[in-house]
Structures are given as C-alpha cells and as structure tokens.
Amino acid sequence: MSSMQEQMRARARDLLTRGEVKMVIGWEKGTFWYLSPPVFITDPGDCDRLVWDEFCTNNLAKYLLDYKLSEEKIALFVKGCDARGIVRLLQDNQIDREKVYLIGIKCPGVKDGRQAAALGEERRSEVPLAEKCRYCTHPEPVIYDELLQEDGGTAIREAADAQEGRFAGVARVEAMSPDERYAFWTGAYDRCLRCYACRNICPACNCRECIFDRSQSGWCGKQMSRSENMFFAITRAMHVAGRCIECGECERVCPEGIPIMTLNKKIIKDLNELFGEYEAGVNLEARPPLGQYKLDDPEEFH
Amino acid sequence: MAETARVNPLVPRTGRIIKIVDETPDVKTFHITTDSGKPFTPLPGQLAMLSLLDVGEAMFSITSQGPEHLELAIKRVGMLTDALHEAEEGQTVGIRGPYGNGFPVEELKGKDLLFIGGGIGLAPVRSLINYCIEHRQDYGHLWIIYGARSPADLCFKDDLFNNWPRVENCRVDVTVDKGDAGWQGHEGFVPAFVEELHPDPAGRVAITCGPPIMIKFVLQSMEKLGYKDDQIITTLEMRMKCGIGKCGRCNLGSCYVCLDGPVFTLAQLKQLPNEY
C-alpha cells in the first residue's frame, strides 16, 4: 500500500464528511490485478475503495461533462495528463472551474494493463511504462487545488524530452510509400467497429451532440465500411486538431487496437511545423493554433 | 431473385400515393395502393412501414382502409415526414406490413366503448371506431371524446362533425385547448373534459391515444372515475426500424412494441418497465 493511496483516501473522506464536495472521482481495483477503473464515491464510508497504483490509467476529466447541469461540487484526482484534460474542458468552456475541486497527483507514470495481463502477476515489476508516459512532458499537473505526492519525496519521473521518440510512429508511416501507407491505414481501420470508445473517452471530444450521433444528417453513413470508417477517423482527428492533449486514452480504449495516436500525432507534428510549437491543455490562456490566426501564418494558396 | 416462396420481411414492395388530404396545418392523410390493389388487409390498430425510397422508412398506424387502399395519417415531425408532406399524388413509395397486434376486436364485442384521443393520437383509434361502425351490431354505445390544441389542429373533421354524430347510438364530444374566433365548442384539456363528462365505467372499455403527457393525465382521470386497469387500452409508439421484433430497439421490457404491441391494456403496461 502506498502512502499516496492513504493520502487520497484521507482527503476524499475529509472533503465528503465536511460537505465541501458531493462526490469524489478516483480509481478502484477492478476485476483483475491489472485493472484500476474509475470509481465515484458519494459516501465518506466508501473511501477505502480508492486506490493508487500503476494501473490508474483512466483519464477522469471527461466525466465532469456528465455533471454539467448539477449544482454540486465534485472533487477528482488528476495526474499530469488528466489535468491537461481539465484545461482542455475549461478552454472549451465546457465546465465551471468553481464546481470542481482538483486534487493533483505527481504521477510516476502508469502501465499498460494489457501488457501486464500478458506478462502475468508474478512478473508485475517487469511491466513497462505505458508508451505515452515515455513522452510525457507534464508529469506534474498543470492545474490543481492541492497537490499530493508520495511521503519521503520519492523522485518522480523526469519530464521527458518532448522530441525524443514522440513522433517515431508518425515518422515510420511518413517513410512508407503511398501504397504501403494505404495498406497500413486500411488494414487498421477496416477493423474499426465504430463503437466510439475513442470519442467518448476523449476530453477534446466534448460537443453536446456529436455529428456521428445524428445519422439522419447524412454526413456519415452508419455502415461499417472502409470509406465510412475512414471518414469517421479523419473527421475526429481533424475536429480535435490543435486541441489533442496526447493523453493516449483513445488508443488504449480501442477494442481493436487501432493506432489512433499515430494519426493525432501526425496532425500535431504538422501543426508544430506550420504554426509553431504548441502543447494543448497546458496554458489556460494560450489559444489553440486553429483557434486563432496571425498575420504571418503560412499561406500556400495565393 | 430467389424463390418467391421465401419473402424477405425487411424488403418493402412499391406502392403509390393516390390521394393526399390536408387534415391540419401539420397533418395529412395519405391514401396508398399498389399495382395489385390494397397491399394487405390490416386489423384495426395495426401498423405499416412506409418509405420514400431515397429518404427513409418509418412505422405509421393505419387509420383507415378502403377496398383498394390504405390510409395513413401522418404528422410532420422529422426528416421523412417532412419529405412526405412535400410529396405529390402519384408518388411511388415503399410499403410493408401489417405489423403489430391490433385492437382486441373480439374481446370488445358487446361492450360500450369510450374513445379518448388527443391530436394525431386519434389516427390509430379511428381505425377501431370505423371497424365498430362497420360491425355496428357487435358493439354497444360508442362515445368519442377528442381534443386538439386548436380548431385548426382537429384531425378528421369530417368524421368528427358529419359522419360519426350520425351513427346510431354514438356520441361525439370535441374540445380544444384554446378556441379561435369562430369556435363555438368546448374549451379545455382532454383529461379535464373527460372528468367533466364522467362516462360511467360499468360495462365500458376505454381506448385512448395521444401525446405522452395527455395519456398520463387521462389515465389519472380514468382512475378517478373508477375504471380498472383492464378496462383501459392504449396504443404506443416507439422508434422502430425492422418492425418484426428483431432489431431490438422498440422493446418495453421483454415485449416488442412492433410485435407484441402497439396495443396494450393498462394492466399489461403496469407489468412492463416505465420506459415509453
């Protein structure tokens, strides 16, 4: 048991008992040792369900949208990537900062549950860090009301050098010939079930009504065919362009293992080249690249 | 094409709109037939899937029928109904059916019947009213209580004011939520009107259909007047796609509204989840 976990439970119990918040969102143990899914605590007596371990991967920020209409204050635990999700929602005017109490966590990195399952519980210590954590530039949350860290000040992960390996997947695809690239993407997206797990977990996908939930409009057919799946993939990638916080949740939740982050990172790489280096969800004041213009923006189409 | 013996229930046949009648600013009655006459002979309360092939398909109640055609009264609420309201006589449509359980015409024999309709809700109930009129000797007193938002929104005005009042042992009472300059009749909501008229429950079965909010209050009024749960029948609507109890979406508990309904007694509805 880590002292971080004890601190989390204590803080949650305290906030709920004193009525400062009506609900605390955190993580609890799931069906297997490698799963720590979200938990919603409303009763101070339930706070012992909260856990903190290397499988607390789920980005909790998106759940705040379920309580948009509620008057009540909610507390949630935020790792570095989750905090960027909060900034994303604030910048998109989706949540009220006053109704949220953020308990930041200096995150040492999380691990991939699927890889853990494959290795087995006896080899728990060998499970590698999740890929996204290797490129994480903000392990300490950029926004919080209070910050928790391990007693004894265990060194947290150093912020990774943003460039190292971050766009390796993109470079691999860019090096392919057009035919190879087509085979790569169709091979992936032919499997797409259009379950919308990627969209539903993404903090940047926060439209009140998504166009893919309105099949009547005719923008995208409901058939699970190559062209419609591609249309969905590219549309979503373009809709989050410049706003993607690189939490990697979309790729983690995809039941078919589609390399969604490669597509998102390609767009981020292009935006960096076109409009300058930018990291979404870090600076509340900075406008996203596609949410502003500058007079010296590249103009290739005179 | 495969053997004609196996009919695919999801594929419609083509038919034609031969007549369009304007009932209200947003309700029209469409008369549909096919090359071989009436596509099928529905029981009162049954449904049909009507489509404009390049727009969409939806389930509608069959409000009436003639020897060679079916009549569907359709309110303009969405994409398909919009397109239908723009269509002209002669338009080819897709039609398949009949679906649903229809009204229990056998069990209702010999009883006095009370029909309570609101707005477009009169459309399915009308099929039963006309059936009773056609088999007049099999049924007792017929009492029709109907209301709409305004005089312009009253459906089937010809039946309400000319045909039905002339039927033997039949009474028609009409109300509107709000009258206009020329309106001489009753003003007020249907549930309150029903209570005002207080039809006696003895030997009577009530059949009601209308907007969900109206049904809710009508059921409360009926309870006050002493009607038992098995004396009240209603017909529901849900989003439907297959019409044959397979696509899953119109379920109310373990019943499919397209197959086990849309006609339910209140007693049956109380056994099912409150999800409609």
Add this chain to the structure above:
Amino acid sequence: MLKIAKEKLPELLQAWAAGAKVFVPQEKGGVSVFLPWEGQGKLTLGEGNTLEPPKDLFFPRTETMYRYQVQGKEASLTEVPPLEEKRVLVGIRSCDARSLLIMDDVFLTRGYVDEFYRQRRENTRVVALACSEASPTCFCTSFGIDPGRAEGVDVQMWPVAEGYLLEALTPAGQELLGQGSSLLQEAGSENIPAAARTSLAVEVSGVTEKLQGMFEHPYWTAVSRKCLGCGACTYLCPTCHCFDIQGENRGNSGYKFRCWDSCMFSEYTRMAGGHNPRPSKKERLRNRFLHKLQYFPERYGKFACVGCGRCLDRCPVNVDITRVIREVKEVTL
C-alpha cells in the same frame, strides 16, 4: 471418433476450402479473428478465443438489402439476394456456439424469419473446438455451457498432444469429415481431454427474478456512472443483435442496408420530434443488463450472456457483468 495430426490440419482446411469458404481463427494486425483460409496465414486456432465473435458471418456488420432507383415520382427497387455461398466455420468455442443458438431464437422465430440470417446459417457448417484451458475472463460454465462440448454444431474437435480428435455430430458433419478421410485416422480408445475449468464464476440462478423487482432501484445510477456509453461491449458481444436500417443515396439511385447498432448510443430510441424514453446513460446501461439477464430469459427461456468475457476484457472502464450479477443478488429491495 477420428483424429488428425496437427501438421495435417492445414490440408484438412484446404480440402474443405475446395467446396466452401473456410473461416478459421488467424492472426491479423496483432489480433486473432475469423478469416477465410487461403492456404497460408498464421493460424491462431486453439490460442484463447478470437477478439471478435463469429456473429459477423451470420449477421454481418453491414448488409445491403435492396437497391433502388428514384426518378421524380417513379421509383423501383431490386432485392439483393441473400448470400448463398457455402461456408465452414472452424474453431468456434462452446460459448460462441451457444450464441448462435441465441441468435437463431432472435432471427428465426416469433412469426418472422430473417432471410439474410437464415440463408447464411443454412449454408454454414460449424466445427467447434473444445477448450482445454480457460482465459481469466471466461465464465461460460456459469451459464451451464460445457467448454468441452459445444451445442448445435456439426463437428466437435478436441485438442490433444499430437493434434486433434474429431467427432461428427450431424449428417453434415459426417460429410465434412468424409471430405478429409485421407487425412483422418481412427482414434481408437483415445480419451477426450478434460474440459477447461474457469477461474471466474458467478451464480446466476435467481438473478432474473431479482431483477424483476429492481427497475427503479438506485443501483443503476451507481453502476452507470463510469460507463462511457460507447458500443464496445455490444459490438464484441456474440449475442448482441440490434441493428439499424439506413440508406445510402447516390443521385437517383441508392441502396438500403442494415448495419449493427448499439443500445448504448443516444439516438437508439430517440423518436422523430425528440422524445427519448432512454435519455441518459443510466437508462441505456440498465436496459442492456436487463435485456441480457431478464428480458431475454423471460421471452426465450435462456440467458443472453454466454460468459465469453469479451465485454469485461475490452470495456475501457471495466464494467463487469459478473460483478453486476453478484451485486444485483446482494442488493436489498
């Protein structure tokens, strides 16, 4: 009882492929799925279960039903005939085999026969593979399914050290094994291996009755909070059968198709005019569990869950039907 050496299996698949399209678990893009056997390909037969259930073979993700032409007031339509191709499905597990019987109840009974499904089902022979090992996510035995013997299949296979034992269970199965007679030998007194035991189990008796009194219970609010409302569970589930009917227009012509749909999506029950009897995640999640554990048993006499574990393996937030069943039984009414 016959047997075949492991190395000879591809030849048996090839023999069957001469007269039909053979679907067998193979690796593609890092996952195991049922794919047509084309002579080579990495067989993943016997390695756990496929990511996707074989329901796609009988109830495809997308299926064109009819094509139409519209010119002003005139229109016509042409039915697309149901698939008549002969197929052999090899390597299905007992859980998925039970799911086919459940799909049969849905598509072939109760007054209407779904011709698309019937044609595919009639033209497919099914060869099941017994499980010698369960995955941690398997709980088929909780529903009375025997991992060692599938129901309603033509041939049952069991993995043994050097290969497989095979037994024909129907005349069609006999015919299939006859096609590979040169590759098969008598198994003599070889014993059928013991069926797998699952580590995950849940007591399901009484859950239908318990749920009948729980429609308005606050339990559903609590359990639906973490649900994302995506369709992953429904699309990976071998018995989920909901579909939508839509059309695709191209100028004056187009086609009407049916495709998978999910009760977890917001527009599933949304009516024209806006009224939606299941407006939030809570109603939709409740409906999903009630359908699997209460409504389907009430209507067809069997649970609609086969314990394959795919939903709880892939749910992004670990919504776990075994946990729901356990908690439902413990809830006080």
